[in-house]
Amino acid sequence: MRIEFQLKTPPTVEPITLAETKAWLKVDHSDEDSLIQLLIATARERCESITGLSLMIQQWGAYLPAWPLNCEEAWWDGVREGAFIQQPQSAVQLFHGPVRQIDTFTLWDAEGNTSDYPSDQYLLDAVRNQIVLKPGAPLPQGTRVANPIEITYTTGHEFIPGPIKTGLLKLVAHLYEHRGDEKSETIPPDILSLWQPYRRIRP
Secondary structure, eight states: OOOEEEEEEOOSSOSSOHHHHHHHHTOOOSTTHHHHHHHHHHHHHHHHHHHOOOOSOEEEEEEESSOOEEEEOOEETTEEOSOOEEEEOSEEEOSSSOEEEEEEEEEEOTTSOEEEOOGGGEEEETTTTEEEEOTTOOOOOOOOSSOOEEEEEEEOOSSOOHHHHHHHHHHHHHHHHTTTSGGGGSOOHHHHHHHGGGOOOOO
16 A cells, blocks of 8 residues: 655744855855855755755645555464454554654545544654554544545754765755766766755655
Protein backbone atom coordinates (compact mmCIF):
# COMPACT_ATOMS: atom_id res chain seq x y z
CA MET A 1 0.00 0.00 0.00
CA ARG A 2 1.44 3.33 -1.04
CA ILE A 3 0.95 6.43 1.10
CA GLU A 4 0.87 9.73 -0.76
CA PHE A 5 2.51 12.79 0.81
CA GLN A 6 1.68 16.38 -0.15
CA LEU A 7 3.04 19.71 1.05
CA LYS A 8 0.15 21.70 2.51
CA THR A 9 1.85 24.77 3.99
CA PRO A 10 5.34 25.76 2.79
CA PRO A 11 7.92 27.36 5.09
CA THR A 12 7.78 31.12 5.56
CA VAL A 13 11.51 31.56 6.28
CA GLU A 14 14.64 30.07 4.74
CA PRO A 15 17.52 28.25 6.50
CA ILE A 16 20.08 30.78 5.26
CA THR A 17 19.55 34.53 5.23
CA LEU A 18 19.98 36.92 2.35
CA ALA A 19 22.75 38.75 4.23
CA GLU A 20 24.90 35.68 4.94
CA THR A 21 24.36 34.40 1.40
CA LYS A 22 25.48 37.70 -0.12
CA ALA A 23 28.52 37.64 2.15
CA TRP A 24 29.33 34.11 0.90
CA LEU A 25 28.89 35.28 -2.71
CA LYS A 26 30.87 38.47 -2.04
CA VAL A 27 27.99 40.54 -3.44
CA ASP A 28 27.83 44.04 -1.93
CA HIS A 29 24.94 45.51 -3.92
CA SER A 30 21.17 44.98 -3.76
CA ASP A 31 20.45 44.81 -7.50
CA GLU A 32 20.12 41.02 -7.44
CA ASP A 33 18.48 40.51 -4.05
CA SER A 34 15.33 39.04 -5.58
CA LEU A 35 17.36 36.61 -7.68
CA ILE A 36 19.47 35.52 -4.70
CA GLN A 37 16.36 34.96 -2.56
CA LEU A 38 14.92 32.79 -5.33
CA LEU A 39 18.15 30.78 -5.48
CA ILE A 40 18.08 30.32 -1.70
CA ALA A 41 14.57 28.83 -1.93
CA THR A 42 15.64 26.64 -4.85
CA ALA A 43 18.67 25.35 -2.94
CA ARG A 44 16.55 24.55 0.11
CA GLU A 45 13.97 22.69 -2.00
CA ARG A 46 16.68 20.63 -3.72
CA CYS A 47 18.26 19.78 -0.39
CA GLU A 48 14.91 18.69 1.05
CA SER A 49 14.21 16.59 -2.03
CA ILE A 50 17.58 14.83 -1.79
CA THR A 51 17.64 14.30 1.98
CA GLY A 52 13.92 13.69 2.57
CA LEU A 53 14.04 16.24 5.40
CA SER A 54 12.12 19.39 6.24
CA LEU A 55 14.68 22.06 7.01
CA MET A 56 12.19 24.70 8.16
CA ILE A 57 8.72 24.62 9.75
CA GLN A 58 6.11 23.41 7.25
CA GLN A 59 2.98 21.27 7.16
CA TRP A 60 2.51 18.00 5.27
CA GLY A 61 -0.43 15.73 4.57
CA ALA A 62 -0.31 11.93 4.42
CA TYR A 63 -3.12 10.29 2.44
CA LEU A 64 -3.88 6.60 3.02
CA PRO A 65 -6.23 4.37 0.98
CA ALA A 66 -6.62 2.30 4.18
CA TRP A 67 -4.80 1.70 7.43
CA PRO A 68 -2.07 -0.86 6.61
CA LEU A 69 -2.45 -4.44 7.81
CA ASN A 70 0.08 -7.15 8.59
CA CYS A 71 -0.70 -10.59 7.15
CA GLU A 72 0.17 -13.58 9.30
CA GLU A 73 -0.37 -17.28 8.67
CA ALA A 74 -0.78 -20.20 11.04
CA TRP A 75 1.77 -23.00 10.34
CA TRP A 76 2.28 -26.49 11.73
CA ASP A 77 5.06 -28.84 10.57
CA GLY A 78 5.44 -26.78 7.41
CA VAL A 79 1.75 -26.99 6.47
CA ARG A 80 -0.49 -23.94 6.72
CA GLU A 81 -3.61 -24.36 8.84
CA GLY A 82 -6.35 -21.81 8.85
CA ALA A 83 -6.89 -18.58 6.96
CA PHE A 84 -4.68 -15.55 6.74
CA ILE A 85 -4.79 -13.46 9.90
CA GLN A 86 -4.74 -9.73 9.30
CA GLN A 87 -3.80 -7.39 12.12
CA PRO A 88 -3.51 -3.60 11.91
CA GLN A 89 0.01 -2.27 11.86
CA SER A 90 0.77 -0.41 15.03
CA ALA A 91 2.57 2.44 13.26
CA VAL A 92 2.70 4.36 10.00
CA GLN A 93 5.93 6.00 8.85
CA LEU A 94 5.68 9.71 8.07
CA PHE A 95 7.99 11.26 5.51
CA HIS A 96 9.66 14.71 5.39
CA GLY A 97 10.65 14.69 9.08
CA PRO A 98 11.58 15.57 11.66
CA VAL A 99 7.91 15.45 12.67
CA ARG A 100 7.15 17.96 15.41
CA GLN A 101 3.45 17.30 15.97
CA ILE A 102 0.34 15.63 14.56
CA ASP A 103 -2.15 18.35 13.63
CA THR A 104 -5.17 16.36 12.45
CA PHE A 105 -6.14 12.70 11.98
CA THR A 106 -9.20 12.75 9.76
CA LEU A 107 -11.49 9.97 8.51
CA TRP A 108 -13.70 10.59 5.44
CA ASP A 109 -16.96 8.80 4.69
CA ALA A 110 -18.50 8.13 1.28
CA GLU A 111 -20.64 11.29 1.47
CA GLY A 112 -17.65 13.55 2.08
CA ASN A 113 -18.24 14.01 5.79
CA THR A 114 -15.31 13.94 8.20
CA SER A 115 -14.68 12.70 11.71
CA ASP A 116 -11.62 13.00 13.92
CA TYR A 117 -9.88 9.83 15.01
CA PRO A 118 -9.65 10.12 18.81
CA SER A 119 -6.39 11.76 19.84
CA ASP A 120 -6.17 9.57 22.94
CA GLN A 121 -5.85 6.47 20.72
CA TYR A 122 -2.52 7.35 19.11
CA LEU A 123 0.75 9.12 19.77
CA LEU A 124 3.71 10.56 17.87
CA ASP A 125 7.02 8.72 17.95
CA ALA A 126 9.19 11.75 17.17
CA VAL A 127 12.39 9.68 17.17
CA ARG A 128 11.22 7.38 14.36
CA ASN A 129 8.84 9.91 12.75
CA GLN A 130 5.88 7.55 13.13
CA ILE A 131 2.26 7.87 14.16
CA VAL A 132 1.58 4.96 16.51
CA LEU A 133 -1.74 3.42 17.55
CA LYS A 134 -1.98 2.66 21.25
CA PRO A 135 -2.63 -0.95 22.32
CA GLY A 136 -6.30 -1.81 21.83
CA ALA A 137 -7.00 1.25 19.66
CA PRO A 138 -9.78 0.76 17.06
CA LEU A 139 -8.79 0.41 13.41
CA PRO A 140 -8.90 3.82 11.67
CA GLN A 141 -11.38 3.42 8.82
CA GLY A 142 -13.09 5.60 6.24
CA THR A 143 -15.45 4.81 3.39
CA ARG A 144 -14.50 7.46 0.83
CA VAL A 145 -13.29 5.82 -2.38
CA ALA A 146 -10.07 7.86 -2.58
CA ASN A 147 -7.80 8.45 0.41
CA PRO A 148 -10.33 8.03 3.24
CA ILE A 149 -7.63 8.59 5.87
CA GLU A 150 -5.80 11.92 6.02
CA ILE A 151 -3.12 12.85 8.54
CA THR A 152 -1.67 16.36 8.64
CA TYR A 153 1.49 17.03 10.59
CA THR A 154 4.05 19.77 11.20
CA THR A 155 7.71 19.18 10.40
CA GLY A 156 10.96 21.11 10.60
CA HIS A 157 14.36 21.32 12.29
CA GLU A 158 14.97 23.40 15.39
CA PHE A 159 18.47 24.13 14.12
CA ILE A 160 20.24 23.48 10.82
CA PRO A 161 23.36 21.24 10.98
CA GLY A 162 26.52 22.97 9.76
CA PRO A 163 27.17 20.66 6.77
CA ILE A 164 23.65 21.18 5.46
CA LYS A 165 23.96 24.96 5.80
CA THR A 166 27.38 24.96 4.11
CA GLY A 167 25.98 22.86 1.29
CA LEU A 168 23.13 25.32 0.81
CA LEU A 169 25.52 28.26 0.55
CA LYS A 170 27.71 26.34 -1.90
CA LEU A 171 24.68 25.37 -4.01
CA VAL A 172 23.43 28.98 -4.15
CA ALA A 173 26.91 30.01 -5.32
CA HIS A 174 26.83 27.26 -7.96
CA LEU A 175 23.37 28.31 -9.17
CA TYR A 176 24.38 31.98 -9.15
CA GLU A 177 27.50 31.32 -11.20
CA HIS A 178 25.82 29.00 -13.70
CA ARG A 179 22.38 30.57 -13.94
CA GLY A 180 20.96 30.04 -17.39
CA ASP A 181 23.26 27.18 -18.41
CA GLU A 182 23.07 23.39 -18.17
CA LYS A 183 25.39 23.15 -15.16
CA SER A 184 22.69 24.73 -13.00
CA GLU A 185 20.72 21.48 -13.23
CA THR A 186 23.50 19.39 -11.70
CA ILE A 187 24.46 19.44 -8.02
CA PRO A 188 28.25 19.17 -7.55
CA PRO A 189 29.49 16.01 -5.76
CA ASP A 190 31.10 17.96 -2.91
CA ILE A 191 27.68 19.36 -1.97
CA LEU A 192 26.03 15.96 -2.17
CA SER A 193 28.72 14.53 0.10
CA LEU A 194 27.89 17.16 2.74
CA TRP A 195 24.22 16.14 2.69
CA GLN A 196 24.62 12.37 2.34
CA PRO A 197 24.82 11.58 6.10
CA TYR A 198 21.42 13.27 6.62
CA ARG A 199 19.61 11.49 3.79
CA ARG A 200 16.42 9.65 4.74
CA ILE A 201 14.85 6.94 2.59
CA ARG A 202 11.20 7.39 1.70
CA PRO A 203 9.00 4.64 3.17
